[in-house]
Amino acid sequence: MTRTLFRNGVVHDGRPARRATALAVEDGRVVFIGDEQGAAAYDGAEEVVDLEGALLTAAFVDTHVHTVRTGFALVGLDLVGSPSLVATLDAVAGHAEAHLNDGVLVGQGWDEHAWPERRPPTGEELERSAPGRRTCLTRVDGHSSVISPALAALVPGLDQLDGWTPDGRAEREAHHAVRAILESLIGPEDRLAAARAACRHLAARGVVGFHENAAPHIGPEHEIEMVRRAAAEVGLRATVYWGELMAVETARRLRVAGLAGDLIADGAFGSRTASLSAPYADLADSCGHAYLTAEQVRDHVVACTEAGLQAGFHCIGDAALEEVRDGLEQAERRLGADRLRRARHRLEHVEMPSPAMVATMSRLGVVASVQPMFDALWGGPEGMYAVRLGERWRATNPLLDLETAAVPLAFGSDSPVTPVDPWAAVRAAVHHHREGQRLSPQRAFRAHTRGGAYAAHDDDGGSLALGARADLAVWEVPGGLTADDLPDLTPGLEPPRLVRTVAAGRTIHRSDEQPEKQDWA
Numbered sequence: 001m002t003r004t005l006f007r008n009g010v011v012h013d014g015r016p017a018r019r020a021t022a023l024a025v026e027d028g029r030v031v032f033i034g035d036e037q038g039a040a041a042y043d044g045a046e047e048v049v050d051l052e053g054a055l056l057t058a059a060f061v062d063t064h065v066h067t068v069r070t071g072f073a074l075v076g077l078d079l080v081g082s083p084s085l086v087a088t089l090d091a092v093a094g095h096a097e098a099h100l101n102d103g104v105l106v107g108q109g110w111d112e113h114a115w116p117e118r119r120p121p122t123g124e125e126l127e128r129s130a131p132g133r134r135t136c137l138t139r140v141d142g143h144s145s146v147i148s149p150a151l152a153a154l155v156p157g158l159d160q161l162d163g164w165t166p167d168g169r170a171e172r173e174a175h176h177a178v179r180a181i182l183e184s185l186i187g188p189e190d191r192l193a194a195a196r197a198a199c200r201h202l203a204a205r206g207v208v209g210f211h212e213n214a215a216p217h218i219g220p221e222h223e224i225e226m227v228r229r230a231a232a233e234v235g236l237r238a239t240v241y242w243g244e245l246m247a248v249e250t251a252r253r254l255r256v257a258g259l260a261g262d263l264i265a266d267g268a269f270g271s272r273t274a275s276l277s278a279p280y281a282d283l284a285d286s287c288g289h290a291y292l293t294a295e296q297v298r299d300h301v302v303a304c305t306e307a308g309l310q311a312g313f314h315c316i317g318d319a320a321l322e323e324v325r326d327g328l329e330q331a332e333r334r335l336g337a338d339r340l341r342r343a344r345h346r347l348e349h350v351e352m353p354s355p356a357m358v359a360t361m362s363r364l365g366v367v368a369s370v371q372p373m374f375d376a377l378w379g380g381p382e383g384m385y386a387v388r389l390g391e392r393w394r395a396t397n398p399l400l401d402l403e404t405a406a407v408p409l410a411f412g413s414d415s416p417v418t419p420v421d422p423w424a425a426v427r428a429a430v431h432h433h434r435e436g437q438r439l440s441p442q443r444a445f446r447a448h449t450r451g452g453a454y455a456a457h458d459d460d461g462g463s464l465a466l467g468a469r470a471d472l473a474v475w476e477v478p479g480g481l482t483a484d485d486l487p488d489l490t491p492g493l494e495p496p497r498l499v500r501t502v503a504a505g506r507t508i509h510r511s512d513e514q515p516e517k518q519d520w521a
Contacts, residue, residue: 061452123168137218
């Protein structure tokens, strides 16, 4: 029997009216939550942790992670926040000089929306920055890329693929073909090293559980075991999804939780590939791109339900979401609402749902796996969504509508699209650009903890309760606590600083051993 006692702090167990200051763990389970007097019964614990006034919470769960891609961003060429096209090309040149022996140069995260040049790089510009190198730069949303001529020459029939333009831009089929070529150019050792870096990074942000959104167009099947191996080494709980239509036998072979995650129904607003019912405000001849029909959605949901798997789709634009709604309702007519509810099917992003779609998700218990940082980074009347959508930006990311309708809500980062920074995501939900879509801190925190566990059928995690698995995080809170025993998330205040991450009662990260800067976007 192994016991750990945490005392002399603030324990956020969702009941601020009876503030707890101590918590005890026995064999990986929470066995006591209470005051210092009650904690005295556990003074003989093998480890006694003096919290020194720190906040103890349930650890976070991130419902949308691309683990290997996140690792590459951490150890490779990270272009998130690059201020201009010139700065991006300079970064490519510097990275190429520092990695002379790399067979391929991979960068990710560029976003031309805020650049003074207002355009992406071209293949010829990559060639000038890194002459003769095989270079691929993926846009921040992950749905388009720019590649160098040397890399383009390796993609069979590229000039005949939908989405390819001679200036080096690859979208849709061309983008997926480029990803397939990258599989052969990046070895398994590099992928495992990236997965390890990402898992250490997650633990250093107070995340214990994460959902790997793998798919054939993102990485090879063998990445899944690398992600699981890296997660086990660090002590994280990885739930894996595989985004392939109707691939039930593949799901069984890979032992994944479902055929969900990045099974794409459409693209993204930034790349103008999200499927809309009316044209983009800044590209009048395009409504984006739809990849699935309602009938395909229906058949996939039915097949997954009958196989005991979760089904799910990446769906962002209103037209794509309506196609998914139609497919879900067809599946409901075939199997009944109760069977679909028990399956806890899930949708990723859900950025422009109609009221009818919200009602369908609520009725069928479909989880909304959403990213509040999308609104923080690109929402608002001056943001990228307003440029792409005009006034329709106001319909994006309706968090309170989903919560009020009792749609199961779970938060993730979509890392490396946005950083792994759970408190920033909670703050983004609390300070949504639209006041009428803001969540309370308690609701937002729950979506990033218990909501994430629920989305993975993990009924034992995501909360502090007697008997629950002891997945915990300890935080210093320089900005102070609210009446709910949560950090004050007012913009401008210093964010919480992680002290310790605990998974099933075992400490897997301590800030005094592995200090890491916290982002606060």
